[in-house]
Amino acid sequence: MRMGMKKRGSVANTIIYIILSVLSVLWILPILWLVITSFRAELGAWTPYILPKEYTINNYTRLFTDTALFNYPRWFMNTLVVAVFSCIITTILNLMTSYTLSRLRFKARKAILNIGLILGMFPGFMAMIAVYFLLKAIGLTQSLVALVLVYSAGAGLSYYIAKGFFDTIPKSLDEAATIDGATQNMVFWKVILPLSKPIVIYSTLMAFMAPWLDFIFVSVIMKDNYNNYTVALGLWQMLTRENIYQYFTQFCAGAVLISIPITLLFIKMQKYYVEGVTAGGVKG
Amino acid sequence: MQYIDYVTLPWYKKIVVRLTKAAKNLGHNFVALISKIGKFLISAFTGIVGGIKYFFSTFWKGDIRTKLSYLFMGSGCLLRGQIVRGLAFLALQMFYIVYMVSFGWGQLKLFPTLGTATKKEIWDEVNQIYLYEQGDNSMLILLFSVLTIAISIVMFYLYFRNIRMAYENQQLLKAGKKLNTIVDDAREFLDKKLHVTFLSLPTLGVIFFTALPLIFMILIAFTNYDKNHQPPGSLFTWVGLENFRNILSGRDVLATTFKGVLAWTIIWAIFATFSNYILGMLLALMINKKGIKFKSMWRTIFVITIAVPQFVTLLLMSRLLDDRGAVNILLGYLGMGPVKFLTDAAIARVTVIVVNIWVGVPYTMLITTGILMNIPAELYESARIDGAGPYKTFTKITLPYMLFVTTPYLITQFVSNINNFNVIFLLSGGNPLALDYYQAGKTDLLVTWLYKLTVNYQDYNLASTIGIMIFVISAAASLIVYNSSSSAKKEGMFQ
Numbered sequence: 028m029r030m031g032m033k034k035r036g037s038v039a040n041t042i043i044y045i046i047l048s049v050l051s052v053l054w055i056l057p058i059l060w061l062v063i064t065s066f067r068a069e070l071g072a073w074t075p076y077i078l079p080k081e082y083t084i085n086n087y088t089r090l091f092t093d094t095a096l097f098n099y100p101r102w103f104m105n106t107l108v109v110a111v112f113s114c115i116i117t118t119i120l121n122l123m124t125s126y127t128l129s130r131l132r133f134k135a136r137k138a139i140l141n142i143g144l145i146l147g148m149f150p151g152f153m154a155m156i157a158v159y160f161l162l163k164a165i166g167l168t169q170s171l172v173a174l175v176l177v178y179s180a181g182a183g184l185s186y187y188i189a190k191g192f193f194d195t196i197p198k199s200l201d202e203a204a205t206i207d208g209a210t211q212n213m214v215f216w217k218v219i220l221p222l223s224k225p226i227v228i229y230s231t232l233m234a235f236m237a238p239w240l241d242f243i244f245v246s247v248i249m250k251d252n253y254n255n256y257t258v259a260l261g262l263w264q265m266l267t268r269e270n271i272y273q274y275f276t277q278f279c280a281g282a283v284l285i286s287i288p289i290t291l292l293f294i295k296m297q298k299y300y301v302e303g304v305t306a307g308g309v310k311g
Numbered sequence: 312m313q314y315i316d317y318v319t320l321p322w323y324k325k326i327v328v329r330l331t332k333a334a335k336n337l338g339h340n341f342v343a344l345i346s347k348i349g350k351f352l353i354s355a356f357t358g359i360v361g362g363i364k365y366f367f368s369t370f371w372k373g374d375i376r377t378k379l380s381y382l383f384m385g386s387g388c389l390l391r392g393q394i395v396r397g398l399a400f401l402a403l404q405m406f407y408i409v410y411m412v413s414f415g416w417g418q419l420k421l422f423p424t425l426g427t428a429t430k431k432e433i434w435d436e437v438n439q440i441y442l443y444e445q446g447d448n449s450m451l452i453l454l455f456s457v458l459t460i461a462i463s464i465v466m467f468y469l470y471f472r473n474i475r476m477a478y479e480n481q482q483l484l485k486a487g488k489k490l491n492t493i494v495d496d497a498r499e500f501l502d503k504k505l506h507v508t509f510l511s512l513p514t515l516g517v518i519f520f521t522a523l524p525l526i527f528m529i530l531i532a533f534t535n536y537d538k539n540h541q542p543p544g545s546l547f548t549w550v551g552l553e554n555f556r557n558i559l560s561g562r563d564v565l566a567t568t569f570k571g572v573l574a575w576t577i578i579w580a581i582f583a584t585f586s587n588y589i590l591g592m593l594l595a596l597m598i599n600k601k602g603i604k605f606k607s608m609w610r611t612i613f614v615i616t617i618a619v620p621q622f623v624t625l626l627l628m629s630r631l632l633d634d635r636g637a638v639n640i641l642l643g644y645l646g647m648g649p650v651k652f653l654t655d656a657a658i659a660r661v662t663v664i665v666v667n668i669w670v671g672v673p674y675t676m677l678i679t680t681g682i683l684m685n686i687p688a689e690l691y692e693s694a695r696i697d698g699a700g701p702y703k704t705f706t707k708i709t710l711p712y713m714l715f716v717t718t719p720y721l722i723t724q725f726v727s728n729i730n731n732f733n734v735i736f737l738l739s740g741g742n743p744l745a746l747d748y749y750q751a752g753k754t755d756l757l758v759t760w761l762y763k764l765t766v767n768y769q770d771y772n773l774a775s776t777i778g779i780m781i782f783v784i785s786a787a788a789s790l791i792v793y794n795s796s797s798s799a800k801k802e803g804m805f806q
Contacts, residue, residue, distance in 0.1 A: 153524075266626060301681055
């Protein structure tokens with residue numbers, strides 16, 4: 028009887044191993060293809076065969092040397108600068124908002140939560156068009172400052188996950204600190220924040236990654252100011268009809284280069300990502 | 312009905328029971344909503360009446376310094392020694408007056424018509440040249456009017472605060488108490504009023520970059536700001552509900568497009584949400600099953616696909632699935648004809664859903680892993696003793712438990728799938744194009760259609776109308792799901 032159970036278990040496990048292997052291949056294959064294509068010597072987006080005939084690292088070197096039309100190093104620096112600034116601002120604002128809405132009690136709290144919910148249900152892109160007009164009216168379009176502003180301004184609305192996290196910290200901690208004479212401000216910085224490592228890291232990670240991934244807002248704000256493009260928008264330009272033949276392999280190389288740091292960062296921070304989302308975003 | 316009766320029903324009757332329950336709840340909650348709105352209106356009305364009463368009675372009861380603050384904001388503070396506070400109020404009032412006189416009022420005056428004077432050429436007899444007379448610009452008038460109205464509302468609020476503060480100061484002094492100094496104020500903003508300090512910056516950001524732009528765009532939906540009315544060359548004006556009428560009930564191509572795109576958006580949102588949810592959960596279950604080795608390796612393989620930026624993987628997929636792409640070459644090796652993954656309407660719709668599974672399943676896997684661990688082991692234990700197989704265990708224990716715990720997550724997923732711009736835009740670009748559609752393709756969602764209408768065709772009025780419709784759908788979906796989930800809670804399955 029026990030032998031039989033064990034056997035059935037191992038058959039089930041074998042099937043699962045097979046399924047997992049097949050799925051892994053399916054999931055990894057496109058990324059593998061990206062890496063291989065980035066080393067392909069032949070130009071063009073489509074080849075009538077799968078594996079390249081010749082390999083080269085020219086696609087990578089040309090990203091940094093051939094900067095007349097597509098200035099990859101500059102775009103990389105742009106994105107880095109925007110990411111660092113908007114990450115700092117966003118994280119601080121986001122944590123302050125979530126903390127306030129989660130743990131402080133005041134008259135307008137319910138109303139603010141409801142308004143946040145309602146604003147979140149409009150497509151984000153809709154506001155973007157008007158933001159462009161607004162930035163134009165104050166003469167800020169096509170600049171990196173505008174980009175930092177746009178990315179950080181949303182911080183007040185993305186409180187959902189961090190608020191959920193703060194909700195789970197016992198209230199007695201604040202009360203104890205208050206009895207000891209701490210102000211609410213001190214409670215936040217000295218008591219709650221040290222306990223909130225996962226959510227701080229999660230917020231920082233998300234805010235830092237956003238400028239690398241977004242290209243819709245950038246394209247609306249930057250229009251044709253190539254010098255201020257971010258990596259995502261710049262790479263996207265390589266795939267327009269007139270550029271794709273010449274630049275497709277370079278696109279792959281550029282994509283690999285930004286994927287490596289983000290992937291490493293993500294794998295390293297995976298634990299915090301999961302903790303952040305499950306603590307904050309998913310609960311009954 | 313008892314829970315035990317419900318469990319023994321066949322599945323189709325269960326659905327009927329669920330639906331009737333949800334419908335009942337919906338009716339009930341609808342009534343609750345209406346009464347809530349009614350209560351809100353009543354309280355708003357009494358609030359206004361109370362405010363007006365306070366306004367006049369305070370003027371009557373106030374001393375000269377309080378009375379003066381009706382005319383000059385901040386007098387009530389300034390003349391009682393709160394210099395900084397008083398000067399701040401006064402400065403705000405000055406700023407507002409200067410702003411309104413020099414700029415704001417001029418814009419507001421044009422708000423009802425959105426401007427009438429187009430740019431004019433005038434022949435100058437004396438100098439023998441054409442002079443250009445700067446006309447109105449409807450877009451800027453609308454933008455600045457919204458701004459002016461917002462500033463005025465804030466000013467109105469501050470004006471009342473100023474009166475209230477003046478009167479409170481008067482009473483405090485009368486009671487022999489000391490007024491707050493600037494140091495006291497600062498201390499209060501770090502303690503009892505910390506919410507004001509913490510929320511002021513984020514609120515400003517949201518107001519200027521989300522709320523005001525949204526109000527502006529919502530107003531655009533009631534104008535004819537399309538590609539034929541581009542200021543300053545030609546002005547646009549109010550048209551009432553015409554855009555909505557065109558989209559909802561017109562017989563022309565607009566209404567056809569809207570219906571088609573809307574139907575596909577909803578189908579897409581349902582499939583995209585649930586396919587990711589269930590498959591991601593199954594993946595998590597497989598990886599976390601007892602006896603499976605290399606758990607973290609499996610997890611990492613799938614996590615890598617999250618970490619590679621979405622625009623890269625999706626653009627790549629669109630090349631791979633092209634008629635001449637690598638996948639079709641592979642199929643060619645196997646002797647199968649090219650599949651029109653992205654150029655045939657029906658196949659393209661399946662393709663985007665499948666690719667979305669590729670994109671989304673790793674996320675769900677990560678997120679559900681933690682929750683799956685929290686399912687009480689006794690539930691599984693007793694199911695096993697009762698002889699339930701893996702399928703039964705999944706549908707009777709895992710799925711209901713997960714649905715119960717993750718309803719909020721599902722709602723946000725559904726709403727964000729309605730707005731899932733990236734997958735459609737980067738993968739298929741909304742194509743294949745449809746001849747019977749207005750500027751949209753067969754895989755276009757409402758949100759990508761909105762993008763095309765604004766960026767490529769400058770039909771801002773239609774885009775705004777669609778944006779409002781998206782809001783209505785998202786709100787309705789959230790309400791319905793929330794209702795049926797609250798009915799699930801009342802059954803008390805896991806409490």
